[in-house]
Amino acid sequence: MTSQTTVADAAPEQPVPEPRKGLRGHPWLTLISVAIGVMMVALDGTIVAIANPAIQKDLGASLADVQWITNGYLLALAVALITAGKLGDRFGHRQTFLIGIAGFALASGAIGLSGSVALVIVFRVLQGLFGALLMPAALGLLRATFPAEKLNMAIGIWGMVIGASTAAGPIVGGLLVEHVNWQSVFFINVPVGAIALVLGLVILKDHRAKNAAKSFDIPGIVLLSGAMFFLIWALINEQKWGGWGETKTLLFLGLAIVAFAVFAFWETKVKEPLIPLSMFRSVPLSAGTILMVLMAFSFMGGLFFVTFYLQNVHGMSPVDSGLHLLPLTAMMIVASPIAGALITKLGPRVPLVGGMVLTAVACFGMSSLSSDSGNLGMSIWFALLGLGLAPVMVGATEVIVGNAPLEHSGVAGGLQQAAMQVGGSLGTAVLGAVMASRVNNDLPGKWAGAGLPKLPPEQMSKVSDAVAVGVGPVPPKTPPQIAQQITSVAHDTFVSGMGFAFTVSGIVAVIAAVVALFTKRGANAEAGAGVGHI
Known part of the structure; x- marks a missing residue:
C-alpha cells in the first residue's frame, strides 16, 4: 500500500477521492489539463535563454538588462511559490490554477508586444508571479483528485512533463528564434494558455479541505x-x-x-501559520524537501555548463545542442511513469536511493568529458542522468505532497517547487564559483605553457571570464596559429573546470542518496496528530 492509503485509513473523515465517470473532476482528464499548463511554465524556464541574444540586439539592451529578463522571472517565481500555494488552499486550487494560466498567457503576449527591455522585464516578473500561482495548484489538484493507489503514477507523468519541457526548451526556442523571431518564443504561450484555460474550465473540479485556514x-x-x-x-x-x-x-x-x-x-x-512547522515532523516530508534541493543542485547546476560545453566548445547551434540533450529528455519521458509504478509497489526509499546513485554516476561520468569527446560518450551520460532523475522527480514530489495534510497540499506543492528553485539557484551559483576558481587557478599556467604572450592582471581577468563559459577570447586580426592556441587553451581550461564542477555535483548527489535513506511511507500515521492527517 502507498503512504497515502495508510494515512487515509487513519483518518476516514477525509476519504480518498474516487475516479469520476464524467468530465468534471475526472482524474486522468484533470492530469491532462494541469499538464498543459505546467508544460507552458516549465518550457518557459529554458526557452527564453535562447532568445536573450536576439532580444539584446533588437532592443539595444545591456548585459545587465538581459540578465534581469531571467532573474526577474526567477525571483518572482521563487518568492511567491509558497504563498501562492496557501492561496490555493484557502480559495481553491481550481481558481488559482485558472488565474495563473490566464495571467501567464496574457503576460507572455504582452512581452511579445513590448518595444523596450524595461517592459519585457516587468512582464517577465508578472509571468513569474502567475507561474507561482499555477504550479502548486497543479499538484494540489492531482493530490485531491487521484486515489492513493494511482497518485504516484500521476505524479510520474507530471514529472515527465516538467522534465521533458525543461529539456525541450532549447530546441523549441532555437527553432522559433532562427525561423520566426524572438517574440514568437512568448507568443506561443498564448494559444497554449487558451487551450489549458478552456480545458480547466470544463474539466477541473474545485477541491477544498474542511480544515483549510480561514485567515492569512x-x-x-x-x-x-x-x-x-x-x-x-x-x-x-x-x-x-x-x-x-x-x-x-x-x-x-x-x-x-x-x-x-x-x-x-x-x-x-x-x-493559523503560513507553513505549519509541525509538517516537518514527518520524516518523508522533511527528507523529500532536502532531497529536492540537492537534486536540483546537481541537475540544474550541472546542466548550466552543458549548454556552454555543447555550443562554445563543440561549436553547435542552439538547436543542435538541444538535440544532443534528447537522450536526457527521452529517458525522463520513458522512466518517469515507470518510476511512479515502482514507487507505488516498493515505496519511495529504493527508487529514490537508486535514482540519486545513478545521478551521481552520471555526474562523475560527465566530469571525464573532454573537448573532443564523441557523441556516443555524451549520450550515455545524458541518458543515465535522465534515468536517475526520473524517480527522484516523482518520488520526492510524492513524498512532500503526498505526506502533507490535505488542507496544506497547496503549501506542500509550493514547498516542493521552492525547493527546486533554491536548489537550482544554489547549484548554479556554487558550481559557477567552483568553475571560476578552477579557471583562475589553471588558466595562467596553461596560457604560459602554450607560449602565449603574458597578459596584465586586468586583461587576464577578462580572458578568464570568457574562458569560464567556454569561449576562446581571440582578438581581431590574430594570426590563425595563435588563434588556434588561444582557443585550445580556453577549451582545455573550461573542460577542466567543468569536470571539477561535475565532480562536486556527483558528491552532492551521493549526499542526496544518503538523505533518501530516511524516506519511508506512512510517516504521517507514525508522527501522529502533531503532523496532521489527511
Whole structure:
C-alpha cells in the first residue's frame, strides 16, 4: 500500500477521492489539463535563454538588462511559490490554477508586444508571479483528485512533463528564434494558455479541505517572502559582487538567515501559520524537501555548463545542442511513469536511493568529458542522468505532497517547487564559483605553457571570464596559429573546470542518496496528530 492509503485509513473523515465517470473532476482528464499548463511554465524556464541574444540586439539592451529578463522571472517565481500555494488552499486550487494560466498567457503576449527591455522585464516578473500561482495548484489538484493507489503514477507523468519541457526548451526556442523571431518564443504561450484555460474550465473540479485556514498569516508571508528574496538575490548576484566572501554577498545571506529564523519563530506563535512547522515532523516530508534541493543542485547546476560545453566548445547551434540533450529528455519521458509504478509497489526509499546513485554516476561520468569527446560518450551520460532523475522527480514530489495534510497540499506543492528553485539557484551559483576558481587557478599556467604572450592582471581577468563559459577570447586580426592556441587553451581550461564542477555535483548527489535513506511511507500515521492527517 502507498503512504497515502495508510494515512487515509487513519483518518476516514477525509476519504480518498474516487475516479469520476464524467468530465468534471475526472482524474486522468484533470492530469491532462494541469499538464498543459505546467508544460507552458516549465518550457518557459529554458526557452527564453535562447532568445536573450536576439532580444539584446533588437532592443539595444545591456548585459545587465538581459540578465534581469531571467532573474526577474526567477525571483518572482521563487518568492511567491509558497504563498501562492496557501492561496490555493484557502480559495481553491481550481481558481488559482485558472488565474495563473490566464495571467501567464496574457503576460507572455504582452512581452511579445513590448518595444523596450524595461517592459519585457516587468512582464517577465508578472509571468513569474502567475507561474507561482499555477504550479502548486497543479499538484494540489492531482493530490485531491487521484486515489492513493494511482497518485504516484500521476505524479510520474507530471514529472515527465516538467522534465521533458525543461529539456525541450532549447530546441523549441532555437527553432522559433532562427525561423520566426524572438517574440514568437512568448507568443506561443498564448494559444497554449487558451487551450489549458478552456480545458480547466470544463474539466477541473474545485477541491477544498474542511480544515483549510480561514485567515492569512500576513507577517509570515512578508517574512518568508523577504527571506526568499534575500537568499535568491544573493545567489543570483554572488559572482557579480565578487564571490562568497564579499561584504554584500554576506550581508544578503545574513539577512536571509535572520528572516528565516524570525519567520520560524513567528510560525510557532500564530494561530493559523503560513507553513505549519509541525509538517516537518514527518520524516518523508522533511527528507523529500532536502532531497529536492540537492537534486536540483546537481541537475540544474550541472546542466548550466552543458549548454556552454555543447555550443562554445563543440561549436553547435542552439538547436543542435538541444538535440544532443534528447537522450536526457527521452529517458525522463520513458522512466518517469515507470518510476511512479515502482514507487507505488516498493515505496519511495529504493527508487529514490537508486535514482540519486545513478545521478551521481552520471555526474562523475560527465566530469571525464573532454573537448573532443564523441557523441556516443555524451549520450550515455545524458541518458543515465535522465534515468536517475526520473524517480527522484516523482518520488520526492510524492513524498512532500503526498505526506502533507490535505488542507496544506497547496503549501506542500509550493514547498516542493521552492525547493527546486533554491536548489537550482544554489547549484548554479556554487558550481559557477567552483568553475571560476578552477579557471583562475589553471588558466595562467596553461596560457604560459602554450607560449602565449603574458597578459596584465586586468586583461587576464577578462580572458578568464570568457574562458569560464567556454569561449576562446581571440582578438581581431590574430594570426590563425595563435588563434588556434588561444582557443585550445580556453577549451582545455573550461573542460577542466567543468569536470571539477561535475565532480562536486556527483558528491552532492551521493549526499542526496544518503538523505533518501530516511524516506519511508506512512510517516504521517507514525508522527501522529502533531503532523496532521489527511
